[in-house]
Amino acid sequence: MKRLSAVKSNTGIKFLTPAVSPGNHCPMRIASVNVKNIRGLSSLLVGMPECTTHSRLFNPRPEGPQGELHWLYVLDAQEVVFGCRNGLIAALRTMDKAGAKAILLIVTCVPELIGEDIQAIVREVQPELSARVTFVLLGQFKNISYPPGSWKTMEAMGTLMAAKTPDSSRVNVLGRAPGEEHIPLPSLLPALAGQGLELRYLAPGASLEDFQSASDAVLNLVVSPFMQPLAARMEREFGIPYIALHTLYAVESIDKAYAALAEHFGLAWGDAFAQERQEALAWQNQAAARLKGLRYIFCPRIDIPLPLAVYLTGLGMEPLLLHLEEYYPEDRDYARELNSLGHNPWVCRMVNAQADLPVLKKLAPDLCFGYLPAAHQPIPCVPELLDFYGQVGYARTSHLLKRILGVMNEMDAAGKGGTAYGSASF
16 A cells, blocks of 8 residues: 555555455446436447446436437447547437437547547547537546546536636536435525525536536536536636635634635625534534544545545544545645645555455554444444535534544443554554
8 A cells, every 4th residue: 555645646546455346336337327417418438338238227218308318339349459430420420410419428448448539539520510529538447436437527518618708696506416405505505695696506417508508607616526627627718716615624714715705706794604603613622622642544435535634634633544435636735735734644445344344453543434334343433424415614514523523422431432452553
């Protein structure tokens, strides 16, 4: 394994222990799900028979409810050796004639392995098509797990946008879809709407038209790690600034973000967030006193690991080992911040719980975050942290800290406070 400072991309993250099965999800899987959930967007998945067959499990129909086309391009033996340029161009022409409005090419392992130039193919055929075409390269040998199927697909949606006249009241919320009432709505968003701003929600579940209209916004608010690469692209290509809210846990950092928002639009928050802020600050002070000096590890099912690690370390905790499902483009900044706090933990991927657990026990953490099978939890564990998706702000910080301190209180009641296994050697 490598230390965090030595990791610069996904390929630097090694498995904690070997495992062929269960292994990791292919990113093609989540890309197939996402594209199905963007109304009006068609797709063409390019791969071997096993890729296309697997894709049909998650996007089972070749036509969507609003006339979208979700077609499969199966490489034959000659194309595996000599490339698929001519066939792909013919397929895109056919989809265009069949009425596709926009097409996402989902490219799997073999075209990348043989060096097929997908970008050149798209550039060549685009001038003769009515449909806009974009693509995402998802060879699993480069994209070890599922997150690239989300963030690379969302980033590719930027290709389908064109510059528009800015609307001074328009804000894009990147990372929530319209009508996601089952996910608690951060208090910030209705507060912004109440100040006269128009919010457009962009994520799988939105429409192609929503994405294509998004370049008229004057600000992007990012509430999901899967959407920050698209926000960065929109800033480069359209000059739309963004504020990443999903990475902010510390009360002080949330203060700064909300102040920046108020300054950007000339807003006055008054006491809109006063109670939430006071509660979060109280929990944060309590956590800093209770958690200082405790050592922790990250297991799977944490959607924003490095920003969370920076926050926990800022509370006085010591990171020993971090499971990283994905190394996002912006993670270099958080890695440097964690290093600047004097910590350089091991990083890995955990896919084999039976073999991983003895290694985790040897590290002797006081606390683990994420997921361990119920039958293998001798390590005190704050359960999987995926249920904060799309939530940001003071309330999320309070909910997180209450969950952590609740586990600590249970440990105290059971007489298991402090270091669980003594000193670690690794």
